[in-house]
Amino acid sequence: MSVAGHEIHGENDHVDAHAHHHKDTFITKYIFSIDHKMIAKQYLITGIIMGIIGIMMSILFRMQLAWPEESFGIFKALLGEEYAPNGVMRNDIYLALVTIHGTIMVFFVLTAGLSGTFSNLLIPLQIGARDMASGFMNMLSYWMFFISSVIMVISLFVEAGPASAGWTIYPPLSALPQAIGGSGAGMTLWLVSMAIFIASSLMGSLNYVVTVINLRTKGMSMTRLPLTIWAFFITAVIGIVSFPVLLSAALLLIFDRSFGTSFFLSDIFIAGDVLHYQGGSPVLFEHLFWFLGHPEVYIVLLPALGITSEIIATNARKPIFGYRAMIASILAIAFLSTIVWGHHMFVSGMNPFLGSVFTFTTLLIAIPSAVKAFNYITTLWRGNLQLNPAMLFSIGLVSTFITGGLTGIILGDSTLDINVHDTYFVVAHFHLVMGISALYGMFAGIYHWFPRMFGRMMNKTLGYVHFWVTAVCAYGVFFPMHFIGMAGLPRRYYTNTAFPLFDDLQDVNVLITMFAIIGAIFQLVFLWNFFYSIFRGKKAPMNPWKSNTLEWTAPVEHMHGNWPGAIPEVYRWPYDYSKPGHEDDFVPQNIPMKEGEEQLHH
Amino acid sequence: MTSLLIIAVLVLLGIAIWQLTKIFDLTQLGTVSQTENSEVANDRDNNVNGYLMFAFVGFIYVFTIYSLVEWGHLVLGTPASEHGPQYDNLMAISLILIFVVQTITQFLLHYFSFKYRGKQGRVAYYFADNDKLEFVWTIIPVIVLAGLILYGLYAWTNIMFIDEDKEDALYVEVYAKQFSWEVRYAGEDGMLGKANVRYIEGINTMGVDMSDPNSQDDIPARELHLPKGKKVIFKIRSQDVLHSAYFPHFRAQMNAVPGMVTQFGFTPTLTTEEMRQDPGIVEKVANINNIRSKKSAELVANGESPLDPYEFDYLLLCNKICGASHYNMQMKVVVDEEADFNKWLSEQETLGKAVKKEKQQMADSVEATAPIEETTDSETATDSTMVETDSTMVVQ
Numbered sequence: 001m002s003v004a005g006h007e008i009h010g011e012n013d014h015v016d017a018h019a020h021h022h023k024d025t026f027i028t029k030y031i032f033s034i035d036h037k038m039i040a041k042q043y044l045i046t047g048i049i050m051g052i053i054g055i056m057m058s059i060l061f062r063m064q065l066a067w068p069e070e071s072f073g074i075f076k077a078l079l080g081e082e083y084a085p086n087g088v089m090r091n092d093i094y095l096a097l098v099t100i101h102g103t104i105m106v107f108f109v110l111t112a113g114l115s116g117t118f119s120n121l122l123i124p125l126q127i128g129a130r131d132m133a134s135g136f137m138n139m140l141s142y143w144m145f146f147i148s149s150v151i152m153v154i155s156l157f158v159e160a161g162p163a164s165a166g167w168t169i170y171p172p173l174s175a176l177p178q179a180i181g182g183s184g185a186g187m188t189l190w191l192v193s194m195a196i197f198i199a200s201s202l203m204g205s206l207n208y209v210v211t212v213i214n215l216r217t218k219g220m221s222m223t224r225l226p227l228t229i230w231a232f233f234i235t236a237v238i239g240i241v242s243f244p245v246l247l248s249a250a251l252l253l254i255f256d257r258s259f260g261t262s263f264f265l266s267d268i269f270i271a272g273d274v275l276h277y278q279g280g281s282p283v284l285f286e287h288l289f290w291f292l293g294h295p296e297v298y299i300v301l302l303p304a305l306g307i308t309s310e311i312i313a314t315n316a317r318k319p320i321f322g323y324r325a326m327i328a329s330i331l332a333i334a335f336l337s338t339i340v341w342g343h344h345m346f347v348s349g350m351n352p353f354l355g356s357v358f359t360f361t362t363l364l365i366a367i368p369s370a371v372k373a374f375n376y377i378t379t380l381w382r383g384n385l386q387l388n389p390a391m392l393f394s395i396g397l398v399s400t401f402i403t404g405g406l407t408g409i410i411l412g413d414s415t416l417d418i419n420v421h422d423t424y425f426v427v428a429h430f431h432l433v434m435g436i437s438a439l440y441g442m443f444a445g446i447y448h449w450f451p452r453m454f455g456r457m458m459n460k461t462l463g464y465v466h467f468w469v470t471a472v473c474a475y476g477v478f479f480p481m482h483f484i485g486m487a488g489l490p491r492r493y494y495t496n497t498a499f500p501l502f503d504d505l506q507d508v509n510v511l512i513t514m515f516a517i518i519g520a521i522f523q524l525v526f527l528w529n530f531f532y533s534i535f536r537g538k539k540a541p542m543n544p545w546k547s548n549t550l551e552w553t554a555p556v557e558h559m560h561g562n563w564p565g566a567i568p569e570v571y572r573w574p575y576d577y578s579k580p581g582h583e584d585d586f587v588p589q590n591i592p593m594k595e596g597e598e599q600l601h602h
Numbered sequence: 603m604t605s606l607l608i609i610a611v612l613v614l615l616g617i618a619i620w621q622l623t624k625i626f627d628l629t630q631l632g633t634v635s636q637t638e639n640s641e642v643a644n645d646r647d648n649n650v651n652g653y654l655m656f657a658f659v660g661f662i663y664v665f666t667i668y669s670l671v672e673w674g675h676l677v678l679g680t681p682a683s684e685h686g687p688q689y690d691n692l693m694a695i696s697l698i699l700i701f702v703v704q705t706i707t708q709f710l711l712h713y714f715s716f717k718y719r720g721k722q723g724r725v726a727y728y729f730a731d732n733d734k735l736e737f738v739w740t741i742i743p744v745i746v747l748a749g750l751i752l753y754g755l756y757a758w759t760n761i762m763f764i765d766e767d768k769e770d771a772l773y774v775e776v777y778a779k780q781f782s783w784e785v786r787y788a789g790e791d792g793m794l795g796k797a798n799v800r801y802i803e804g805i806n807t808m809g810v811d812m813s814d815p816n817s818q819d820d821i822p823a824r825e826l827h828l829p830k831g832k833k834v835i836f837k838i839r840s841q842d843v844l845h846s847a848y849f850p851h852f853r854a855q856m857n858a859v860p861g862m863v864t865q866f867g868f869t870p871t872l873t874t875e876e877m878r879q880d881p882g883i884v885e886k887v888a889n890i891n892n893i894r895s896k897k898s899a900e901l902v903a904n905g906e907s908p909l910d911p912y913e914f915d916y917l918l919l920c921n922k923i924c925g926a927s928h929y930n931m932q933m934k935v936v937v938d939e940e941a942d943f944n945k946w947l948s949e950q951e952t953l954g955k956a957v958k959k960e961k962q963q964m965a966d967s968v969e970a971t972a973p974i975e976e977t978t979d980s981e982t983a984t985d986s987t988m989v990e991t992d993s994t995m996v997v998q
Binding site for chain 1: 678
């Protein structure tokens with residue numbers, strides 16, 4: 001489409017790029033940068049910092065669950081006398097930690113940290129563009145994300161506590177400060193932070209979509225795009241479709257909270273008073289929330305799947321199996337993901353007939369997911385697997401994706417959901433299938449593209465230690481949760497000691513917490529490796545993994561415009577690994593077809 | 603101080619690992635060529651991690667078996683409702699399917715990772731697509747899922763769609779509030795009176811509209827008693843935030859939503875006494891009491907009071923985050939033979955009588971202290987005007 005026009009633009013830009021390059025000050029280079037590679041790093045570092053906060057919170061509340069109402073020095077140190085009198089965590093602060101853990105991990109780490117980092121880094125580099133369609137909007141997007149992160153962190157220090165109504169912030173609990181302390185100023189900050197986050201996410205997504213559609217280099221047709229780009233592209237589309245709905249829900253909730261409207265509230269008697277609200281419905285909020293909330297799962301997961309597709313093919317030295325089926329699956333998942341939100345609401349009081357419809361659409365989503373999993377496994381078959389840390393995390397992702405995805409068959413079935421809804425079974429399911437899987441995707445991406453970002457290599461031995469301990473601990477934490485969930489243990493309970501019925505689950509909870517603590521400690525290995533390697537890692541060659549995609553043809557230096565010369569032209573799809581008739585076991589996309597060479601894939 | 607210690611330990615751990623990798627690097631210096639030292643996996647890494655991959659599928663299997671043996675008995679046992687066995691059956695089918703697929707796919711994934719681990723000189727097989735294979739693994743999930751969906755929808759329809767005209771059912775209102783439950787039986791007329799939180803006053807804590815003729819014989823209670831073998835239709839309300847009425851032993855759950863009435867129905871099939879005789883429950887209770895007596899011994903040694911021994915009871919739990927004490931919002935559920943249930947119910951005071959009695963007491967005390975009369979009067983006056991517009995909204 002715009003191929004010819006872009007070629008010219010590229011040539012001119014090249015001269016401009018060098019002129020800019022010398023004028024860079026510290027501020028334009030590292031802070032208010034409009035270069036997509038720097039913005040990607042900013043997203044990554046912010047995401048990692050938010051991740052540290054989110055995981056620390058999970059350790060705190062896991063300790064409370066394993067040793068309920070015991071006094072810990074670390075509670076005193078981190079939560080303070082106000083939130084943990086005498087080192088014993090308060091019950092509403094437990095809920096606050098659960099809420100903010102969920103919010104931070106889902107939105108700030110796995111949406112912005114994962115998709116923000118790798119969409120920004122890879123979209124221009126892999127499609128052969130000088131930068132994003134709008135560098136300025138890209139910068140705005142990052143800085144709005146940064147502001148929303150800061151506001152979310154500030155909300156932790158509000159006197160009555162941060163938002164504590166669960167990450168789903170169902171009203172009326174989230175609307176009434178009388179119902180829980182965190183629904184006062186803490187909730188206001190949460191909503192403001194999320195509104196800014198959504199604006200940031202939309203700007204990013206629009207940029208990604210426009211860039212992928214318009215700025216592909218000559219020869220880069222849609223069916224020659226690496227699967228990473230397909231995943232980022234479709235993710236951005238889902239984001240554009242669904243995030244505005246969350247924004248509207250948040251706005252209406254702000255109206256209910258601050259201006260006395262009754263969108264979500266009706267007939268409430270609390271703290272001895274009848275409130276004036278009349279005619280609203282909390283179920284409406286659930287619909288609006290999950291209309292984003294479910295696609296959000298795929299906004300988190302699809303980039304991770306895209307990243308692993310690329311990494312598995314590269315390290316297996318084999319083409320990804322079923323390239324077109326993979327694209328079709330991404331499209332099918334994206335479409336279905338917007339019409340399954342009701343499976344979060346089977347027992348919400350909505351019409352049971354709707355439950356039937358949502359069961360049907362939900363179980364349909366298992367089909368493209370199964371296709372993806374089988375295609376990954378077939379890609380490994382008869383490969384020459386280079387087991388780099390990124391590859392291990394990618395294989396780990398497929399493993400947790402299968403384990404977590406399979407239990408979706410139970411939860412997506414309205415009948416079976418009745419008794420496991422909101423129990424630890426759900427916690428196990430979504431942590432494995434989207435939390436751990438997406439985290440693995442993020443780790444895989446970091447290990448794989450670290451040389452592309454920083455020009456240095458991460459230490460592989462530390463990478464192996466990091467992977468194996470994490471892999472064991474992830475299963476150690478979430479596998480037992482299926483059992484306590486099927487024993488009927490509800491989630492979001494501060495302690496289970498109020499029910500003698502659950503006394504026999506305590507051992508399991510202690511074991512889960514031990515795995516969680518060990519797993520969290522070993523993330524320090526990663527952090528050390530990451531920050532140490534930025535400055536002291538081994539110098540990386542230009543294409544350390546012998547990969548086919550275009551990002552490895554550009555030098556790693558601070559340069560606006562990505563390629564010093566002309567933009568490379570693309571002659572083949574990105575998965576010509578071990579193609580018969582070639583000397584090397586990889587043929588980069590910018591290598592022209594040999595005379596008489598045939599395209600072997602369909 | 604403790605946190606300082608923890609940080610110190612963590613730092614030392616980090617240093618230890620760093621040094622370990624150095625030792626690894628040093629041991630490799632002499633033996634491998636320079637290219638092998640590039641942080642890209644070499645044959646040795648592929649070997650080590652390939653074997654670890656194989657070990658990992660072993661870990662998954664062993665951990666699964668361990669979990670089943672060690673924790674399998676924790677899972678809810680005999681269902682106590684009529685639709686329970688159907689639910690458990692569907693669950694069993696799904697679980698078996700999941701275990702089979704999990705076992706096979708995890709094996710293939712990790713076995714291939716091991717078998718095809720990289721070796722210098724090996725060439726991967728260029729295999730980009732195969733329509734037949736892809737068709738096969740699209741169509742198999744389609745068929746299997748079609749079966750599951752049909753069975754699931756059949757069960758769902760059976761459970762959720764209640765034909766109120768046909769059923770000879772007991773109507774019970776379950777009323778949720780931070781952080782307790784109340785119940786109200788429909789009484790002799792079998793009809794629950796209308797209600798709205800704006801009618802809440804004194805002993806009428808559920809906001810029943812006492813001007814509705816159906817309300818007079820309604821029976822409020824703090825314990826949920828149910829008759830065995832009779833369909834019970836729960837009308838669920840909440841007065842403040844979202845709650846969820848969760849009856850794990852009956853495989854039943856429905857949210858309580860302020861501003862609307864939700865419903866769920868089931869037929870209890872085992873009385874509390876019968877359930878206490880259930881072998882699974884006997885074992886579970888013995889195990890729990892064992893744990894509790896150990897804990898009690900500890901508590902007594904610390905000079906605290908021991909825990910009560912546990913006896914099985916059905917429970918109603920709150921299962922939707924509802925505030926600080928969400929973790930302790932529960933109600934005892936008792937299932938009796940129908941005759942015992944009827945006897946229990948007849949011993950409870952109807953709401954009409956209770957309200958009348960309260961009014962009488964109020965009037966008595968008002969005679970003693972006149973000024974209070976005015977305030978109560980004006981309050982009821984405003985209340986009733988509001989009520990006028992609202993009562994139509996909450997028809998049960």
